[in-house]
Amino acid sequence: MSNTNSLILEGINLKKTYKLGRSQVPVLHAASLQIHQGQWTTILGSSGSGKSTLLHLLGGLDRPDQQGGEVLFNGESVWAKSNRQINAYRNNHVGFVFQFYHLLPELTVLENAILPTMIGGSFTTTSEAKNQAEHLLDQFGLSHRFTHRPRELSGGERQRVAIARALVNNPSILLADEPTGNLDEETGDGILDVLGALHQDGLTIVMVTHNMEIANRGDVIVHLRGGNITQLD
């Protein structure tokens, strides 16, 4: 993580329209945004403004409209890649944290955290991957929870497992969609502290929120309004 200011992720004129039967729901019109190495960007917007949609486009989870702009990762268009490369992008280059954690209920905490390394990942041995997952869980205060099932954990603990899972493959960017949206303020603050610490260590973060106070944690705040991004600072 050397060049602190280099551009790693860029959304250019992103357009996304949902089809609901015959009617069309335009969500993003021409949203553009640039993410620089080591930055913590927060996207602020009211409910229904399309924050999640934007983050999904950036994270390679959902496609923009036909000719609806581009997502560039390290200068390469994400959606022009093959399926295989898109899988690798989701697996290796970005880490996604959801509002509702989205852990697999049948797997233990450790297995959930390790899962991305089993799917793809840059680890050559299982023990290496295991060390990494254990290290992250330790770091998030979950060392005594390895063999527990997600349903046995509190919301804050689950979200920390989800963060560990997002980071296990050492991604370039962490994309967090209202990671505190489902938590009380104190627990939410704990999660934000975790993200803050990771950011201190140089992690690039894009976080979505509708809460001004939370948005203030980031270095850069952008507004999503009417389907477009407006820079604030």
Added chain:
Amino acid sequence: MYQTLLTSRYLTSRVIPLIAVAAVALCVALVIVVVSVMTGFLDMVQSSGKTLMGDVIISNGISGIPHYEKLVNRLEKNEQVLAATPIVDGWGLLRMPYPNSNVKQSETVQVWGIEPKTFAKVTDYKNSLQWKNPTTNQRDWLLLDAIANNEETLQSLLSPELWIEFVDLIKSASHTLNFVEANFLENTKALLNEEQWNTVLSFDVRLSGEDALQQQGLDLSRNGKPGIVLGLHVNDGNVRMKNGTYQVSRNDYWWAPRFEGTLTMLPVDAKGGIIEPESIIMPFVNEFQSGVFAIDESLIFIPIDVAQSLLHMDEAKIVDLDDPATIIGVDPARSTSILIRGVPGVKGEVLREIVRTIYDDFSSSFSYETVVLPPSSHDPGLIIQTREEQQRSFTGPVEKEREVMRTLFSIVYLVVAALILSIFWSIVFEKTRDIGILRSIGASRASIVWIFLQYSAVIGIVGSFLGLFSGWLITKNINAIHDAMGNPPLSIAIVCFALSICFGTYTVVKMLKGQMLPIVLGSLGFITLGGIGGLILFIRHIGGIVVWDASVYYFSRIPNELDWGSSLFTVGGAILFCLLGALIPAAKAADTDPVKALRHE
């Protein structure tokens, strides 16, 4: 790999896979049992005649085949023919020894006059004979009969004191034998000296001769006189037990080989008119069981020459009508049909054509001077058929039933397939969100499909083989199960009631605590078990139910052979449908964008 980890977790941490395995196993077992019993039934119908019929039959109705001995000789010379035997087939009235109220009962019977030696070569006659040696009890009755028939001879042998003792023994035995085993033979032997005993034994060869009873059946004669072999269900004294064995009523009193019957047949003259009926009294020498109720109920065997003379089909002299003293020719003996058995491996159709050629040669070998000519093979009355063709008329209704069954099979298969499909569909559907999660962290579509392929393969294979095993168990024991249903043991009812009471108390306890699910399940168990217990008591009360009635289904036992071909087909089909049922929704879920899958609740 992670797929294996997930598959094993999905399999072990939920009840649904167990339910799915049970459902698949049940479906497979159901299909296997139904199909096995049904095909077994059809096979039995198809091969039913095999026991007592040849592979090819030549028949010419009541006018018969003259010079049939020559035909049999010609047939047996062919190397494709194993054996051939003539039959005289007719209907008759058989007066049975037992009284129906006060009159002796008569049965309408189909009479086959056979040549027992060659008949046994063509058919499975020997194995169809029911009695090989008499049981202890039957031997006691035979001894009693023998003594009663030879009273004077015996009295002359015994001293007066011994005679009195002997008469006492007979009197008490004849009273008790009707109800319990009397050990009469042993007691008699103990009373007499060796010479006297040997004289007694000499009255009836069946008392001591090894397999004499069977031999009399094979010879169709006793003491050099012709005898009758009855179908097992002709004699009403034979009672089929619930376990499929037979018992003779009144403690073997009505055992057929003790008695004789009067057979009356209606001869038909050359123009088809009926002449005076002919009767003959013959002893019953044995009984046979072909397994086909319709046959066992009405067919009897007598020696062919007896049948010929009863039906006026024996050799006769032809006289000049104007001058009855002048003999102008001989009307040869006739048989109504000839059964032919091919060497092993010869197809019925092939053998039929061989027989046809032989018959043509035979019928054209007579010169025109011969007074009585056999019918030509183009004669409409003459029929040369394979056993299957011959039976088609007899099994016609069953053939129709076969069509119904085929349709039933396919419906059962469809239902099972739909059931398995829907089970897996809902299992995978429920996992759509997991699929979204996996896709969002980079799992490929193919790897997702692979998870559910493994998952359904495990359930499919375990379920189907469990089903195969239980289907095999049920099919093998289907007669025992049927009998148990007909007479359910009281102990099961008691166990059911005990369990029902346990469930009842459990429900009441939970009711006090106010929990809903245990109440529902508890009362379900209470009602079901109580119901089963009650049903058993009811069935016992009405004296048991018999679903498989031998008189309706022709056969005395439910077929209990597993149909391996269709069973393995079913197992394969079930596994295939498990895979399909999981693959289709899994592929569909893997194809949707992860975001949409994640929204799935």
